[in-house]
């Protein structure tokens with residue numbers, strides 16, 4: 642058998658897009674195993690964290706460098722990836738209209754601003770609103786093989802929503818199993834190097850939520866509630882669902898708390914105050930933030946300009962919640978991995 646060195650050297654002239662080093666120097670590829678009897682080489686390539694484009698470019702480059710070298714006719718490339726460390730954080734609520742979608746989108750953007758690689762899935766199949774919130778309405782995701790490619794947004798958070806798969810305004814009246822399959826496609830899309838996937842669940846505690854939780858094993862759940870009694874009773878039900886499914890609760894977010902009058906600045910509490918915090922304490926789950934009821938939040942959200950992306954004070958509650966989530970993830974990670 643010939644020495645594999647010239648082949649290894651050729652492989653190492655290809656730069657790893659992640660580090661800029663040669664593929665062998667960076668540990669992406671082992672020296673090729675060359676079989677001169679049938680003039681083929683095998684290359685094992687670790688593609689962890691690479692985009693589909695980068696993977697395809699490297700594959701082309703490897704073939705380009707090796708085929709013909711010392712009479713080599715063919716190269717087999719085996720791609721391996723470490724099991725992704727990506728974590729799913731689901732955002733749920735006991736009932737609709739409490740601002741779960743608004744909170745999910747803005748947490749995702751705030752996490753991005755804090756330096757995480759984050760993606761957003763709109764699993765609210767019956768009323769998908771993330772495409773509007775993230776200004777990606779009317780776009781269609783492409784697919785590579787069986788996998789969808791998430792849509793880039795101007796906030797640096799790639800996303801996928803059922804709204805991207807159906808025509809605008811088309812009612813989505815799917816039954817459980819179909820809905821479950823569609824959701825699976827969104828979650829199992831090609832998320833590249835995304836570390837955290839924020840999943841905006843449909844409101845309530847039905848089959849779709851349960852099967853998603855069972856199938857995709859989220860790392861944690863955030864519950865959104867308004868301070869009202871009724872919303873809190875529903876939120877308690879949502880917490881129960883996650884606890885039964887052994888999904889750890891990251892914490893409760895109180896939305897639409899304390900209304901600041903845009904004219905006189907007086908703060909009033911149309912839905913009461915502190916109810917979600919008190920309920921969280923009673924249920925012994927963390928309370929991780931309060932978002933005020935602000936016209937600026939609704940206007941910015943409706944205009945596809947999520948408040949968390951702004952440099953204004955309106956972003957702060959979301960940055961605080963994202964910080965609490967990061968703290969929770971770090972605390973969870975430190976003893977184990």
Ligand SMILES: Nc1ncnc2c1ncn2[C@@H]1O[C@H](COP(=O)(O)OP(=O)(O)OP(=O)(O)O)[C@@H](O)[C@H]1O
Nearest residue numbers: 737738739740741742743844933934935938939942
């Ligand atoms: N803190 C807030 N201040 C002002 N308006 C808000 C706030 N949070 C959400 N809203 C507004 O309330 C409405 C409902 O919010 P959103 O769509 O996020 O709720 P949801 O719980 O996801 O609803 P559904 O479950 O029905 O999809 C939207 O018009 C949104 O802009």
